[in-house]
Amino acid sequence: MKTEHAIHSGKHQRKHKKEFINVNNAERLISLAAGGMLLAKHYKHPLANPIKVLTGAFLVYRGLSGNCPLYTGLDKNSNETNAINTRVIFTVNKPREEVYRYWRQLENLPFFMSHLQRVEQKNDVESEWIARIPGGVGIIKWNAEIVKEIPNELIGWQSIENSTINNAGKVEFYDAPRGQGTVLKVIFSYHPPAGALGEGVAKLFNPLFKTILKEDIRAFKQVIEAGEVATIKGQPSGRK
Amino acid sequence: MKALCWNGVRDLRVERVPDPEILNPKDAIVKVTMSSVCGSDLHLINGFVPSMKAGDIIGHEFIGEVVETGAGVKNLKKGDRVVVISVIGCGECQYCKEETWSLCDNSNPNGLLQEKIYQYPTAGIFGYSHLFGGYAGSHAEYIRVPFADHGAFKIPEDISDEKAVFVSDGxxxxxxxxxxxxxxxxxxxxxxxxxxxxxxxxxxxxxxxxxxxxxxxxxxxxxxxxxxxxxxxxxxxxxxxxxxxxxxxxxxxxxxxxxxxxxxxxxxxxxxxxxxxxxxxxxxxxxxxxxxxxxxxxxxxxxxxxxxxxxxxxxxxxxxxxxxxxxxxxxxGQMHGQKYVPMLFDLIRREIINPEFLLTHPVSLEAGQKAYEMFNDKTNKCMRAVFKPFN
CATH class of the missing domain: 3.40.50.720 (NAD(P)-binding Rossmann-like Domain)
Incomplete structure (x- = not known):
């Protein structure tokens, strides 16, 4: 489970009809994540839930190889669609300048974003992002650039062209009323694959992305307010 | 260590579990000297609070002795005799700053789960279901106390254990x-x-x-x-x-x-x-x-x-x-204990309030199931059974 597969971005070649790679990068990623999670959850007792294990294995294959036998059968190839946005709004009890400064230091993001392994700022605008795929099946890398920045008010970023993950995001910072800290509006958007199946998969996983984002945002609030993230991982219980 | 675990509706058992460890800088480990049953435990035991898991250590009203402190703990040291408030507050969010500690934004690791039901997450509580954080409870020999500087209060020397234990919650x-x-x-x-x-x-x-x-x-x-x-x-x-x-x-x-x-x-x-x-x-x-x-x-x-x-x-x-x-x-509301403790010590010292008579049954952890049955069924004129894990 520990092997690291970095998925490299590749250009879609839609000319040939029965191409081996018929799943786009975003969808491969979703497949990997979903399959990895299914396997991670059920690998201990595969026989208890054979359908989930098989589905997991199929999704991992689809993600790693970029080939979907179902798509081949349907003569389908996924491509561009509308972005799916995930939006979270929350308040932290710290001054706007402090919150902005912490967020702008992109290296800080992995402290609260559970799936980010590392963010490295290459220069003022460009950065390299490394994330773990849920389920521990590998890592993915992409590069992003800050496309808009108003100090203490707004940061906007976008993955650079041909990235593994086609994503963009924006954080806006406002003063909360009565001096109660800072309101943050966070929007993440990513491009899901096309086609009924691809959109279905994307819709299925949108709540998951939203949950991950909300967990991360809660962790951000805990880090910047309380200085640590509340946890019970590692505490005793009577569970065997 | 020994701990009293919830294994299902009306099924409590003493289990051998690992000792708690410091998990976060602001944690302390407290050796439990007294831990009281509470009426609110009965809702867990009788199965009316969702999100209990077999193996959960219950108990939330307790006193003890500090045996270890995390790097971020400033006001406590080894050997301090403390009462710990059952509700956990980070001390830094807007709610804690306004002394509404049970509404803490940051102390519930399962805040998102709770948000689905209550819209906004509330504070974590020791030994009180995963909806309230899933923290291991105090019916055990040792307990990990998060945000210990805010939740653990040194007990004045002239206040007895028998009174102090109820300052935790009751x-x-x-x-x-x-x-x-x-x-x-x-x-x-x-x-x-x-x-x-x-x-x-x-x-x-x-x-x-x-x-x-x-x-x-x-x-x-x-x-x-x-x-x-x-x-x-x-x-x-x-x-x-x-x-x-x-x-x-x-x-x-x-x-x-x-x-x-x-x-x-x-x-x-x-x-x-x-x-x-x-x-x-x-x-x-x-x-x-x-x-x-x-x-x-x-x-x-x-x-x-x-x-x-x-x-x-x-x-x-x-x-x-x-x-x-x-x-x-x-x-x-759940109480904002951290706000009241110093004043409550004062009221107890002046004998304006006196909780001591509540302690009708000091018991061992091993008697856990029986003690809760007695407390639930209101037999033996029980007001409160209080566990003494080391007696």
Missing amino acids: VPTGYMAAEMAAVKPGDIVAVWGAGGVGQMAMQCAYAMGAERVIAIDRLDYRLANAARYSGADIINYEDTDVLEELKEATGGRGPDCCIDAVGMEAHTTGIEHVYDKTKQFLRLESDRAAVLRQAIAACRKGGTVSIVGVYAGLVDKIPMGLFMNKGLTIRG
């Missing part, structure tokens, strides 16, 4: 009940439930100047205690019509302040109790609200109803018309 809950009921000098205060929390509410109501406190329960031994230790007039609701009695006792006006110290497993008489038991059994309502209904009905016009008995979900048949047309105020 006393501040009673105090906040009286405070939310807005007790003023001269008020007549009715308190439903003559258990530990109810009696602390009675004593605190007197401390705030109440003219008269009336205790309502069905257990004669508890009512006798309420009369003896908390100075209350008493009503056994099984023998009489509570609403008529309360009118009689208040010159026909009704009590100024009504406190619900019972919560979601309320008993009542007759068809209403059968109705609630049935609906709760069928999961058509999660909480039985007989006391709350009666408190709303009994309260004088313009009076205040204060709720500290625990509710978890939905209740049925709340008389909204009475609430609205009588112009009542209803308040409720």
Whole structure:
């Protein structure tokens, strides 16, 4: 489970009809994540839930190889669609300048974003992002650039062209009323694959992305307010 | 170490579990010297609070000795004798800064789970289900205390363990009940439930100047205690019509302040109790609200109803018309213990309040299942069983 597969971005070649790679990068990623999670959850007792294990294995294959036998059968190839946005709004009890400064230091993001392994700022605008795929099946890398920045008010970023993950995001910072800290509006958007199946998969996983984002945002609030993230991982219980 | 674990409805067992460790910089490890049962544990044990997992260590009302502190702990050191507030607060969020500690934004690791039900996450509580953070509880030899600088208070030397243990939860809950009921000098205060929390509410109501406190329960031994230790007039609701009695006792006006110290497993008489038991059994309502209904009905016009008995979900048949047309105020909440502790120590020292009589049964962890059965069934004149893990 520990092997690291970095998925490299590749250009879609839609000319040939029965191409081996018929799943786009975003969808491969979703497949990997979903399959990895299914396997991670059920690998201990595969026989208890054979359908989930098989589905997991199929999704991992689809993600790693970029080939979907179902798509081949349907003569389908996924491509561009509308972005799916995930939006979270929350308040932290710290001054706007402090919150902005912490967020702008992109290296800080992995402290609260559970799936980010590392963010490295290459220069003022460009950065390299490394994330773990849920389920521990590998890592993915992409590069992003800050496309808009108003100090203490707004940061906007976008993955650079041909990235593994086609994503963009924006954080806006406002003063909360009565001096109660800072309101943050966070929007993440990513491009899901096309086609009924691809959109279905994307819709299925949108709540998951939203949950991950909300967990991360809660962790951000805990880090910047309380200085640590509340946890019970590692505490005793009577569970065997 | 040994710990009392919840393994299912009415199934508690002492298990060998690993000792707790410091997990975060602001944690401390406390060696538990006393840990009390609490009426709110019964809701977990009887299966009315969701998100319990087999193996969870329960217990949340305790005192002990600090044995280890994390790098971020500044006010405590090894050897300190402390009472730990059952509700966990980070001390830094807006709610903690405003001393509404049980509303802490940051102390519940399962905040997102709770948000789905309550819309906004509330504070973590020791040993009180995964909805409230899933923290390991205090019916154990050792416990990890997060945000220890804010939740653990050194016990003054002249206050005994037997009094201090209830400052963890029962006393501040009673105090906040009286405070939310807005007790003023001269008020007549009715308190439903003559258990530990109810009696602390009675004593605190007197401390705030109440003219008269009336205790309502069905257990004669508890009512006798309420009369003896908390100075209350008493009503056994099984023998009489509570609403008529309360009118009689208040010159026909009704009590100024009504406190619900019972919560979601309320008993009542007759068809209403059968109705609630049935609906709760069928999961058509999660909480039985007989006391709350009666408190709303009994309260004088313009009076205040204060709720500290625990509710978890939905209740049925709340008389909204009475609430609205009588112009009542209803308040409720888990207590903000951290705010009250220094003042409570002072009130205890001056013997204005005294919780010591609550400790009727000191027991070992091994007696856990039996102790909770006794506490649940109200046998042996039990007020509170208190575990002493090292005796």
